[in-house]
Amino acid sequence: YELSAAQRACPCCGETRPEIGADESWQVEYIPGRFERIHxxxxxxxxxxxxxxxxxPRMEVAVKPEAAIDKGMAGPGLLAYIVTSKFADYLPLxxxxxxxxxxxxxxxxxxxxxxxxxxxxxxxxxYQLMADRVRASHVxxxxxxxxxxxxxxxxxxxxxxxxxxxxxxPYNVFHFTLDRGRDGPKHFLRDYRQVLLAxxxxxxxxxxxxxxxxxxxxxxxxRRKIIEAEKAAPEIAQQTxxxxxxxxxxxxxxxxLSVAERLLLRQSQSAPVLAQLRQKLLRWKELxxxxxxxxxxxxxxxxxxxxxxxxCSDGAVPIDNNISEREMKRVVLNRKNSLFVGNPRGGRTAAxxxxxxx
Numbered sequence: 028y029e030l031s032a033a034q035r036a037c038p039c040c041g042e043t044r045p046e047i048g049a050d051e052s053w054q055v056e057y058i059p060g061r062f063e064r065i066h067x068x069x070x071x072x073x074x075x076x077x078x079x080x081x082x083x084p085r086m087e088v089a090v091k092p093e094a095a096i097d098k099g100m101a102g103p104g105l106l107a108y109i110v111t112s113k114f115a116d117y118l119p120l121x122x123x124x125x126x127x128x129x130x131x132x133x134x135x136x137x138x139x140x141x142x143x144x145x146x147x148x149x150x151x152x153x154y155q156l157m158a159d160r161v162r163a164s165h166v167x168x169x170x171x172x173x174x175x176x177x178x179x180x181x182x183x184x185x186x187x188x189x190x191x192x193x194x195x196x197p198y199n200v201f202h203f204t205l206d207r208g209r210d211g212p213k214h215f216l217r218d219y220r221q222v223l224l225a226x227x228x229x230x231x232x233x234x235x236x237x238x239x240x241x242x243x244x245x246x247x248x249x250r251r252k253i254i255e256a257e258k259a260a261p262e263i264a265q266q267t268x269x270x271x272x273x274x275x276x277x278x279x280x281x282x283x284l285s286v287a288e289r290l291l292l293r294q295s296q297s298a299p300v301l302a303q304l305r306q307k308l309l310r311w312k313e314l315x316x317x318x319x320x321x322x323x324x325x326x327x328x329x330x331x332x333x334x335x336x337x338x339c340s341d342g343a344v345p346i347d348n349n350i351s352e353r354e355m356k357r358v359v360l361n362r363k364n365s366l367f368v369g370n371p372r373g374g375r376t377a378a379x380x381x382x383x384x385x
Contacts, residue, residue, distance in 0.1 A: 062132045065102065067091050096145045106146050109139050114377070115384040117357075119365040140373070147376040154379045158200045161192040162216065165343055166243070168224040168351040169212065172358055174203065175367035176374060182367050185374055187381075189354045190215060193343065199354050199385040203374035209233035216240070222341065224348050227331050244334030246271060247347035252324040260321035263311055270304045278346050290342030298339050305332065354385060 035044050073086040095103045112118045118126075120136035120143075127134045147154075161167060168191040175182040188202045188211055204211035209230040216223065220239040225231050226248045235242045250271045257264035277296045281289040308325050315322035328335065338344040358381065368374045 059130070060108075062105075062127075062130060095149060096142065099142070099145065101142055106142055110143060110146055110380050111384055113143065113365075114357075114361065114380045117360045117364050122364075140369075143380060144372060144376045147379040150383055151379060154200070154382055157198040157382060158190070158202075158215070160196045161190050161198050161200050162219050164192040164196040164221070166193045166222045166224055166341075166345070167191065167216070167219065168345070168348050170226065170348060170351040170355045171207065171211075171228075172355050172362075174358065174362060174374060174377070176205075176371070177367055177369050185368070185371075186211065187355075187358045187374070187378065188212060188215070189351050189358070191351045191354060199382060201358070201378040201381045201385075203368075203371070203378040205371065222337070222344055224345060224351070226348060227327065227334075241337060241341075242334050243337035243341075243344050244331045245348035246274060246335060246338075247349050247352075249328045249331075249335060252327045253321075256320035256324040259319060260315070263321055263325075266307065267304070270300060270307075273300050274346060281342075286342040288342070290340075293339045293342065301336060301339065305329075357381060357385065 032043070036042070037044050069091050070089045071086055072088075073084040075084070077084040095101070095106055101109075109120075109123060112123055113120060120139045123139060124134060124136045169188060171186050171188040174185045174187040176185040177183075183205070184207075186204050186207045188204065190200045190202065192198045192200075202211065202215050207228075207230060209232075212231065212234045216234060222241045222243055223231065223235060224243045224245065226245050231242060234240065250268065253264050253267045253271075274297055277292060277300075281292045284292065308329050312322065312325050312329065315325065338346050361377070361381070368377055
């Protein structure tokens with residue numbers, strides 16, 4: 028910003044005032060994205076001399092960059108924006124349709140849905156590679172939630188599962204199934220033989236039965252059951268929560284330790300706490316009526332005691348399954364905004380694209 032020639036004149040003597048410095052400031056501005064229509068022209072070449080002599084000329088056509096979708100008008104940037112908006116920012120396609128319309132270009136939600144399916148087909152080999160990497164983990168954390176799917180007269184309760192790899196294989200892979208049967212995780216974990224970290228869902232029993240998988244439990248779930256029954260037996264709840272809090276205090280100390288060091292710390296500090304808690308749980312089980320809410324919480328914990336103790340025999344196993352529950356919140360947010368998937372192919376598309384955008 029400069030003064031005009033008239034403004035530079037000194038009001039005292041009339042001489043032109045020279046520049047002696049400047050004041051600087053910064054402002055952050057946002058420039059909205061825009062659509063661009065790119066015109067591709069492939070030049071063709073052929074020998075006119077051969078054509079005059081009656082011979083069939085050999086024609087060559089210049090090569091253009093390969094399209095993400097064969098014969099599709101969507102460029103890779105537009106496809107990436109739609110996929111990221113829906114599966115990372117949780118924008119349903121009808122909202123994207125309105126956003127695009129405000130920017131001067133109409134793309135129906137149906138077209139966007141087809142494009143998402145095409146992108147899923149394109150990147151499926153990468154998705155399968157991610158799944159292989161997850162199955163190579165020493166510890167796989169898993170969880171599931173309802174994924175409504177359109178059906179005749181109503182929505183069916185299909186499921187979306189997540190499988191989280193360990194630090195050496197940091198991938199989050201989602202898997203869509205039509206129900207919550209054990210066949211889903213049994214198929215995904217068909218070649219897996221190490222540690223499966225999960226909640227107490229009975230379907231996992233069929234997954235780990237008869238093979239070498241070690242099933243680890245989640246102390247976050249066990250604590251939650253106790254808290255839910257707190258009003259029925261506040262003293263028992265308070266004592267239990269304090270003991271579980273001591274377990275988590277050890278985990279806080281072990282956060283920066285190596286696997287071997289963490290195991291030693293758990294065995295020296297967490298194992299005695301677990302033994303103390305088990306004695307209390309067994310005593311409370313005898314005192315409480317079978318249908319008492321706290322008795323149900325106590326039985327829940329005792330019923331998977333072996334699984335809940337795995338972290339004390341393997342330093343690489345987390346104390347809880349919170350990592351997969353956090354990933355599952357992404358599915359819940361998408362479900363809240365988009366409500367459902369239209370068919371099994373839509374569920375498969377959602378699983379693949381959610382995996383690549385996590």
